[in-house]
Amino acid sequence: MEVDHIDKLLERYLHLLHEYTTLREQLSSLQTGIYQNIARANFAAERGMRFGQEYYDERMQASRKVAITLGGDQDVPAFAVTAGSTEAGLAQSEKGAATDDGTRDASKEKEKEEEARESQKGQQKDPLRWFGLLTPMPLRQAQAQSIQAIEQVIPKLVSVDAQMAQVEIEVRRARKKRAKAEAAAVKQEQEVSAGAGAEITA
Template structure:
């Protein structure tokens, strides 16, 4: 038979969980904001590069390299609490790797859904950081993230050697959108994990209250609905962007499908 004390303990635990859960939501929204800022800056700089194009070149997918290969992959690690962490991985083996997908047009397609699988992500071009081949936690040092192990692999080269600086800025913007995307995905899986906990805990609490004969007015949390609504909301927000982006996305998906094989980088470590 449950006691009042046990119930209080459980309720405290539940409260803490919910607080954590809300913190995660905050983090989620922050990541979203960061991603959209990076992407919109990137697209605007891309437009600026086109505006300043010295040779009447239209910088975009017209100049993609068909031999492109992924520069970056996503590693999935599951930690002891069953929370999946998504980690950016450097795929460049220094000298001979060619090029990868261009991030600018690629990145938005990553946002299509909240649960971006690794197989979708890996093509995202984020430039390798120095020489390390081991998976690295989000690169917070943005400068380090912009140097290439193999400069010849830099997709900017597709657009010629003497390209407008705005194009480089655009690349950096798109690049900077990748770590928050990883964060977003990790946060999402964390949220999911919390949801499960909260649900089971609140069920326990409810049972205990019934046993103790306490009437409760507060409904059990309905996070599942909230979360999926939130995602839907953000998707439609992204989707309702502009036609140009939409266009790129479509084309991008096409180019995805054309990719011969995707180096699915999923070294899970317990």
């Protein structure tokens, strides 16, 4: 039974390893595309203009947040990236659900107004607007690739890594349990053999 359990764990680990490798390749490809597009944008930019960290200022703020949830039998952490406006909308909807019927309509209207304000703020915080109105297409492509990496690939990659670590722990525990069972079986066999030998000599 322990051998079958270990085999299943190792099979699961191999599937996770394949997924992890695929995600690493996706992330590497996206990062390469990001740097290439930024280089293209800088190459085609007006003289004296560069798209990079030297133009960052106090407007630089995180536009994504990490949400960590525990799931499964072993409480393995799962990572997800959410936008600030989304979290605000969820918080408002939870508040609206807690109110009675008389105030629910008013809370919904207020929620829509706040969502509209958050959306407008999000547009104002868009880093592409820091470099003027006419944003080069390579820079837009670099932003799209960055968003894909941050929102999709990296959270999955970290989640799979956490699952792999948990499976490694389970494999070590199963192997220790199997080793103890084998040692106990050998000891019992030796005791039986010793007892049989004593009976023969007697």
